[in-house]
Amino acid sequence: MASVVFLRAINVGGANLCKPAQLAKDLKKFDVVNIGAVGTFVVREKTSDSALRAAIARKLPFKCEIMICPATAIVDLAKKDPFARQPSGPEITRFVSILHKRIPKPPRLPIGLPSDKEWLLKVFAIQDQFVLGVYRRQMKAIGYLGKIEKILGVPGTVRNWNTIEKVIHVLSDV
Numbered sequence: 001m002a003s004v005v006f007l008r009a010i011n012v013g014g015a016n017l018c019k020p021a022q023l024a025k026d027l028k029k030f031d032v033v034n035i036g037a038v039g040t041f042v043v044r045e046k047t048s049d050s051a052l053r054a055a056i057a058r059k060l061p062f063k064c065e066i067m068i069c070p071a072t073a074i075v076d077l078a079k080k081d082p083f084a085r086q087p088s089g090p091e092i093t094r095f096v097s098i099l100h101k102r103i104p105k106p107p108r109l110p111i112g113l114p115s116d117k118e119w120l121l122k123v124f125a126i127q128d129q130f131v132l133g134v135y136r137r138q139m140k141a142i143g144y145l146g147k148i149e150k151i152l153g154v155p156g157t158v159r160n161w162n163t164i165e166k167v168i169h170v171l172s173d174v
Contacts, residue, residue: 077130
């Protein structure tokens with residue numbers, strides 16, 4: 001079964017520099033497809049999570065969280081069209097935070113930051129290890145993304161929903 005890999009905190013602010021395209025080439029035995037510059041990969045070769053995690057860690061010159069999801073989990077998430085009833089438009093960004101592990105007791109939703117009434121970031125759903133939300137395209141909103149981890153107590157990495165759609169497109173060829 002195919003997998004999707006998300007690396008946390010690479011190529012951010014000049015730290016943990018990595019060339020994802022080169023990493024994908026270095027991992028060619030796993031038939032890896034690089035999705036952009038932030039550390040998202042589709043792994044088409046069937047392999048165990050532990051073998052894949054070890055191979056990626058060996059290739060990186062720094063430590064980072066490596067989240068691995070079955071491709072079916074990503075496909076199932078997208079099939080539900082999770083953003084259908086959420087605000088949209090050019091001033092809104094749809095995102096998913098992929099958690100390192102599933103949280104045992106999700107908090108009451110929605111969560112609006114800085115407040116439910118005047119939110120810049122809103123988490124509206126948590127499904128398995130995926131946190132779904134939207135934020136307004138304002139500089140202050142980006143700062144609230146890091147607060148999601150603190151609220152949930154689990155490390156995660158954020159991706160724009162457009163990235164997930166690119167993953168789905170690659171998976172449709174698998």
